[in-house]
Amino acid sequence: MNRDTYLSIDFGTSNSLVGAYHDGRRHEALALDPKASDPSLLRTLLYFPHPDLCYYGSEAIEQYIEQDMEGRLFRSFKSHLPNKNYLGTILDNRILTLENMIGIFLLELKKRAEKALGTSVERAVIGRPARYSMDPVSDEFALHRMQKAAHFAGFKDVVFVPEPLAAAFDYRRQLTSEKIVLIGDFGGGTSDFTVIKLRPEGFAKQDVLAIDGCPLAGDTLDSVFMSHRLNNYFGANSRYRLPMGSNVLSMPKAITLRLNHPAHIVHLKEKETYEFIREVRKCSLTAQDAEAVERLFILIEDQQIFPFFEEIEKTKRNLSTSDKSEFAFDYPGLEIKEKFTGLQFESWSEDTRGKIFQSLDQCLSSAQLSAAQVDLVCLTGGTAKVPLIQEEFKKRFGASRLQTQSHFHSVLSGLTEAAGFIATGNSLF
Numbered sequence: 132m133n134r135d136t137y138l139s140i141d142f143g144t145s146n147s148l149v150g151a152y153h154d155g156r157r158h159e160a161l162a163l164d165p166k167a168s169d170p171s172l173l174r175t176l177l178y179f180p181h182p183d184l185c186y187y188g189s190e191a192i193e194q195y196i197e198q199d200m201e202g203r204l205f206r207s208f209k210s211h212l213p214n215k216n217y218l219g220t221i222l223d224n225r226i227l228t229l230e231n232m233i234g235i236f237l238l239e240l241k242k243r244a245e246k247a248l249g250t251s252v253e254r255a256v257i258g259r260p261a262r263y264s265m266d267p268v269s270d271e272f273a274l275h276r277m278q279k280a281a282h283f284a285g286f287k288d289v290v291f292v293p294e295p296l297a298a299a300f301d302y303r304r305q306l307t308s309e310k311i312v313l314i315g316d317f318g319g320g321t322s323d324f325t326v327i328k329l330r331p332e333g334f335a336k337q338d339v340l341a342i343d344g345c346p347l348a349g350d351t352l353d354s355v356f357m358s359h360r361l362n363n364y365f366g367a368n369s370r371y372r373l374p375m376g377s378n379v380l381s382m383p384k385a386i387t388l389r390l391n392h393p394a395h396i397v398h399l400k401e402k403e404t405y406e407f408i409r410e411v412r413k414c415s416l417t418a419q420d421a422e423a424v425e426r427l428f429i430l431i432e433d434q435q436i437f438p439f440f441e442e443i444e445k446t447k448r449n450l451s452t453s454d455k456s457e458f459a460f461d462y463p464g465l466e467i468k469e470k471f472t473g474l475q476f477e478s479w480s481e482d483t484r485g486k487i488f489q490s491l492d493q494c495l496s497s498a499q500l501s502a503a504q505v506d507l508v509c510l511t512g513g514t515a516k517v518p519l520i521q522e523e524f525k526k527r528f529g530a531s532r533l534q535t536q537s538h539f540h541s542v543l544s545g546l547t548e549a550a551g552f553i554a555t556g557n558s559l560f
């Protein structure tokens with residue numbers, strides 16, 4: 132065991148990266164996933180063909196397909212951290228708590244990093260979003276669960292660093308003079324901001340002027356394709372009449388909200404919800420209503436949720452570079468073809484954009500700064516590529532103050548830098 136070694140872990144909703152401070156130097160993104168197009172990114176995926184076996188990242192998808200989509204595949208589980216109602220899941224007849232699920236993933240990250248470094252490690256600097264939740268109690272709860280998960284993975288000493296602050300550490304290296312910098316990190320689960328006075332010579336605690344964010348990002352943008360169009364195919368607007376009842380009812384909101392969101396749709400498998408949907412199918416008003424609910428069963432029972440949302444994500448990504456994108460799904464019984472335009476996507480995402488930029492406004496206001504007082508805006512994370520995010524920044528700050536990082540490594544680099552400070556006995560500031 133190497134006492135001076137710290138891992139730096141960017142555990143993301145969609146992608147995870149690990150670096151290290153080891154042997155007196157920084158090791159940037161370690162190769163974690165040999166099968167991925169960028170081996171330094173391990174997709175945050177767990178696949179259990181059965182409760183005793185688990186695959187991660189690209190291999191999780193590969194095996195899921197190879198094993199005919201039997202078993203359970205989990206994605207976006209980081210998003211459940213602040214949710215007190217989500218304790219975990221049941222695999223066959225075993226309980227898998229969320230803390231264990233994340234712990235299993237962190238343990239795998241640890242093992243792969245240890246292999247790459249050739250030493251075992253028990254200390255880590257782990258990123259955390261500015262806010263797991265807008266509710267401070269849920270936010271604390273989420274952090275507490277992350278601590279438990281890290282402990283489960285065998286880490287004895289863990290320091291959590293806000294992800295947007297870590298990104299700021301990375302940006303400092305490019306600077307030659309003092310600047311007020313706004314950093315925006317748009318991921319899969321959260322949008323995170325920090326306003327910081329960056330000076331080439333180093334950091335002081337008072338240089339961090341504000342940190343804020345909100346739990347809306349890429350996954351929520353995926354959900355708009357469901358909520359505005361595709362959920363129609365799955366009974367979101369199906370009507371039914373309960374036996375002996377005279378009222379015509381439509382699918383309850385609690386169900387459609389789950390159906391729409393890539394992190395929440397798996398909850399439709401919960402016993403009570405599932406039974407309820409069965410009831411709706413039986414009591415459908417028209418054959419067309421019943422057909423749509425039937426499709427929902429195929430989606431759930433034939434394990435098509437993951438590939439369906441992969442296709443949605445692909446459609447969304449295409450809209451980052453083109454003004455039209457085609458959605459095509461051809462699983463028997465779920466054949467769907469739709470065309471989407473950038474304008475539609477933009478208008479459907481209005482509400483999400485509003486909330487994300489409200490938290491940016493909050494961040495600037497806590498820093499007691501106006502947009503005009505910011506010298507530089509640095510954007511990172513996969514969702515920073517979305518045109519509606521880019522456009523809003525251009526509108527507020529002008530293109531000349533805007534810089535978008537094309538790679539995914541800013542948060543990790545900053546965490547690795549923080550790991551170096553801590554490993555050498557220095558405080559972060």
Ligand SMILES: Nc1ncnc2c1ncn2[C@@H]1O[C@H](COP(=O)(O)OP(=O)(O)OP(=O)(O)O)[C@@H](O)[C@H]1O
Binds near residue numbers: 147294321511539
């Ligand atoms: N070209 C693109 N256009 C639009 N969205 C994209 C593009 N590339 C990636 N994304 C989105 O970026 C998100 C993943 O980004 P990233 O890897 O930064 O997130 P993360 O770090 O895993 O999540 P978080 O930091 O929120 O926990 C996904 O929602 C993905 O769909």
Ligand SMILES: [Mg+2]
Binds near residue numbers: 143316318319512542
């Ligand atoms: Mg991230």
